[in-house]
Amino acid sequence: MCGLFALIGAADAALGRRVADCLQHRGPDDSGVWASDRGTPVTLASTRLSIIDLSPAGHMPMHSADGRMVIVYNGEIYNFRELRAELEGRGETFQSQSDTEVLLAAYRCWGTHCVQRLRGMFAFAIWDMDKQQLFAARDRLGIKPLYWTESVRGLAIASELKGLLAGGLATRELDLQALHHYLTFYCVPPPHTMLAGVQALLPGHSLTWQAGRVSVQQYWDLPATHTYGKPADYEEARRELHRLLEESIRLHMIADVPVGAFLSGGMDSSAVVALMTRISGARLKTFSVGFQAEGRQIDERSFARQVAARYDTDHAEVVVDGGQVAAQLAQFVRAMDQPTGDGLNTFLVSQAAAQHVKVALSGLGGDELFAGYSQFRYLQQADGLARWWQHTPRWLQAAARSGSRLVAAAAGRPAIAGVPAWLSGDFLSRYLRTRTLFDEDHKLRLYAGKLRHSANVVGSSDALTAYCDANEPNVIAKVTRLELKGYMAHMLLRDTDAMSMAHSLEVRVPLIDHQLVEFAVGLPAEWKMRGGRPKAILADALADVLPPAVLARRKQGFEIPLGSWLRNELRTVLEDTLAPATVMRRGLFDAQRAAALHADFLAGRGAYMRVWALVVLELWQREYLD
Structure with a gap:
């Protein structure tokens, strides 16, 4: 795991060093800068977290054996040994044991088609001195980030927005479209970023620069259910799923350093721990987060302890309270890179794990892939x-609308009044209601006057329209597609990378290995919900691995008691960031509307998520824009 930077248009080693220093948390073990004015001026910089081949031979920027190409790279290629053997058969020679050198040789041999051969998580940039061409790519599911922008200095690419800011290659200006989407989704969907003029390369895409022109191509997409052949029967599918799970876990454990795991005690993280233990035969380090009294109802440590005891792991717990969060809030905001309503949980568990291991596996993705x-x-x-x-x-519809409004008023639950509209809409509008923080009307009321009438902002449903496939045969397939390409990629994976790398920890996600994903999306919906059980086929595939109590346990999200903390230990932060003077000075929101949200939350009439989104946004702007 590393941090990378590339600038096409200037050979500036000092600038490259500034960016590398900014990204040191992503790779504290080594760093390097390379600048060349041969033909097109170029600067490449890298910071390295040594995971595979810990020797200096893995140093980056790395040159190809013929000196023609230079690479900076972030991630892990899990099938690098197989690729190396194939490349050696074609005459390639290697000086290291690193996957970086294999990736560079793969590009030298197969060109831009090399991405089709890679199995792993990655973001990289390769400069070809002979062709005077840059080729960059991001992994299929969006596990590793890659941001880019064009300015008077040329094309700049980096692992984090803060790297571009450190190099003076991005302006400290808010992107209003990104803001609009953030208020809906609690995160910023790519290709937008919160910095005006900076884009996120989409998952499964590559970027090529040559002769001053940038082109972006898609090399992979989540296959539609109808394009995949259905397994002969349920039992065959269950066995194949089990095989793919074991294979993915085995690949994700490849490392020259100790590998641990996050453990909540739920099905997904428990499956990862159980299979890791079975495959390695060694005692595994596992990590979980718990809370004081204010978070007792959502504390999962008792479940994690049961799984840890069953598989005899070296289990560590970190118990978090609001005071600790308040003390670390500045570090959290600095780590997030872009505002997010989530991520604090990953920040905390990564902090604990990083004290013991360099790599941790996570069960992320199981709920999105298997209808959890x-x-x-x-x-x-x-x-x-x-x-x-x-x-x-x-x-009858009119009568139902009137009745729903009366029931909503009597019950004090405004959402009931929206049920008729929910049923009248299309699938995407119904889905959006399950993943929407502020709807379009609420956002327009919240904005200050100058934003309320902006003609350059489009509705947030547009951010998901491209992910829909009208040919998907059922609702489960449609939701799976949106969850994997939207919520998981936009929030969970982005937050996991930012928050874990803030602590120099590499987090791997074996449940979304792309071959496993391609198989699972093709499974019939009824197999995922068999007998009314969420994730039924996953549970059945794990029947010989996990105890029945874990398989039968109801889904519990990885939550934190933020509502309590905002009313207590974080109260001063809440009052400061939502103070009318603060809101008016920033100029984004109507001060009275923001005050009403604040008051409703304190009175118990509103969810903490809305005020937390505004708190985080203000703190992020102070850190990144002011």
Whole structure:
């Protein structure tokens, strides 16, 4: 795991060093800068977290054997040994045991098609001195980040926005479209970033620069369910899924340093720990986070302890309270790179794990891939209701709307009044209600006058439209696609990278190995929800690995007691960031509307997520824009 930077248009070693210093947390073991004015001026910089081949032979920027190409790279190629053997058969020779050198040789041999051969998580940039061409790419699912911008100095690429800012290659200006999406999704969906003029390269895409022109190409997409052949029967699919899980875990354990795991006690993290233990035969280090009294209802440590005891792991717990969070809030904001409503949980568990290991495996992705979230079931049920609703007489629909408003007022639950509109909409509008923080009307009311009437901002549903496939055969397949390409990629994976790398920890996600993903998305929906059980086929594939109590345990998200902390230990931060003077000085939101959100939260009438989103946004702007 590393930090990378490339600038095409200037040979500036001092600038490269500034960026490398800024990205040192991503790679504290080694760093390097290379600048050349041969033809097009170029600067490459890298920081290295040594995981595979710890020797100086893995130093970056790395040159090809013929001196023609130079690479900076972040990630792990898990099939690098197989690729190396194939490349050696084609006459390639190697000076190190690193996957970086294999990736460089793969590009030398197969050109831009090399990305099709890679199995892993990666973001890289290769400068070809003969062709005067830059080729950069990002992994299929979006595990590793890559940002780019064009300025008067040329094309700049970096692992983090703060690297571009450190090099003076991005302006400290807020992107209003990104802000609009952030308020909806609690995160910033790519290709947008919160910095105006900076883009995130999309997952499964590559970028080429040559002769001053940038082109972006898609080399992989999540396959549609209907394009994959259905396994002969459920038992065959269960066995193949088990094989793919074991294979992925085995590959993700490849390292020349100790590898640990995050453990919540849920099915996904427990499966990772169980298979790691079975495969390695060694005692594994596992890590979990717990809370004081204010978080007792969401504390999962008792479940994690049971799994740790069963597999005899060397288990460590970190117990967090609001005081600790308040003391580390500045570091958290600095780490996030872009504002996010999530990520604090990953920041805390990564901090604990980094004291013991350089690499930790996570169970992230199981719920998105195997229909583990409750909205899979809700949206499946709603689809049937919507078809019925849209064929009911108009007078009955009108009566239902009136009735829903009365019930909502009597019950004090405004959301009930929106049910008829929810049923009248299309699938995407119903899905958005499960992943929306502020809807379009609420955002327009919240904005200050100058933003409320902006003509350059489009609705946030547009950020997800491209992910929809009208040919998907059922609701489960449609939701899976949106969860994997939206929520998981935009928030969970981005946050995991930013928060773990802030502590120089590499987090690997074996449940979304792309070959496993391609198999799982092709499974029939009824196999994922068999017998009314979420993730049924995953549970059955793990029946010989996990105890029944873990397999039967109800889904519990990785939550933290932020609401309590905002009312207590973080109260001064809340009051400061949402103070009318602060809101008016920033000029983004209507001070009275923001004050109403603040008051509703303190009175117990509003969820903490909305005020937390505004708190984080203000803190991020102070750190990155002011």
